[in-house]
Amino acid sequence: MSDYNFAYLDEQTKRMIRRAILKGLAIPGYQVPFASREMPMPYGWGTGGVQVSAAIMTPQDVFKVIDQGADDTTNAVSIRRFFERTAGVSTTETTTEATVIQTRHRIPEQALTEDQILVYQVPIPEPLRFLEPSEVETRKMHALEDYGLMHVKLYEDISAHGAIATAYAYPVKVEDRYVMDPSPIPKFDNPKLSMPAIQLFGAGREQRIYALPPYTQVVSLDFEDYPFEATKANHSCGLCGSTDSYLDELIVDDAGGRMFMCSDTDFCSARRAKGHTGTSGAPFQEEAV
Amino acid sequence: MEASSLAGGFADPSQESARAFRGIMRAMSCPGSICDITGATPPAPLSVAAGSVLVTLCDHDTGVHLAGRTDTQVVRDWITFQTGAPLVEAEMAQFVLGCWEDLNLTVLATGSPEYPDRSATVIVEMPALEATGHTLVGPGIKDTAQLNLPDLAALQNNAALFPLGLDFMFTCSGQIAALPRTTKVS
Structure with a gap:
């Protein structure tokens, strides 16, 4: 453990990530740019989540990692070991014992408490990216609260399939302002996004951090005649x-x-x-x- | 520079800043909750909490502005040595530190519609922090929270700017509370 700084990242990097986390908490659902670092694992393996976890971790934390809900997959095991070695924190597979939970694409079934922090690994943080490839344009759309395109997409789902066919990464609106990608969690988990725990989202490759403070209002987008369904x-x-x-x-x-x-x-x-x-x-x- | 500038930082930076940050994060994510934050021992008139926030979050990337009574040579030297942060004019600052009466909020950066995160964080030194007084509603608060705020109208105006606006941290001895722009106060 003494071969690395506590929790792997250097202090300057952690300060930069911590400042991004605080702005993310102050503007729920807004994607804060941050200077993502090379991590000793490939992009797509949770480098954003790992950097967020490293920036918030204290030696007293009990750390849990899940990958699609499972504690025993390669991704979860290697990230858990990474922090055992670089931060010396204790780890657990029991949801109720954990203080920091890093997750890939699921929210635990067990309801989380105010004393817990949920860190998401996010592949594509921009909910509008598949509708509008330009970052300049999507940034402008968020600034102008111009989310009509997303509703058109959901409407096209209905016209093609008879129902909103989006089953995961289902877009949500946060505090009636920002449309946010909740990471590719199944839409079954969407109703849990308003929860007592702090939720932090890290996208390493895309260099974005965003956050939901406890009890933030999070509404899944839908239509009056086609209401959202957690299936x-x-x-x-x-x-x-x-x-x-x-x-x-x-x-x-x-x-x-x-x-x-x-x-x-x-x-x-x-x-x-x-x-x-x-x-x-x-x-x-x-x-x- | 006096020798006192060299003392008062974190003794064990990586672990103490981690613990201090969790206090700051808890305060910012649950507006109105009063959290402990210690570790740094800055020179007067800075509180332990304000000093700990500075050494936890500031470095050469963040302009710091000292307002009014906090702008002394001893404090400047301490911040320069402990964090390396440039001391700048209020308009340019990412972090602004001062007592409420000394702050001119109107000149501070509130971000742009494209980048609302490029806004100042204001650290307000308070005579006391109490969970009484004004009522807080918003993200991070289950129903309502109570906190003694220095001024109602200015903070209501700030909340009205959302998603732009300033984010406040209130510090007193070893304690911190926060008020992000999303919180509605009455």
């Missing part, structure tokens, strides 16, 4: 039987057999530990140590 697969978890958590679909054999299971691995294993069992799940057993 999920219409099944229950095969392992824990949960009917209200977000589910992943797994192909389990060559004959088209499939099962659904919770995307949030901590939520699922906690339920199984309490004795809940789904249709495909074996009863919970303590792991042999």
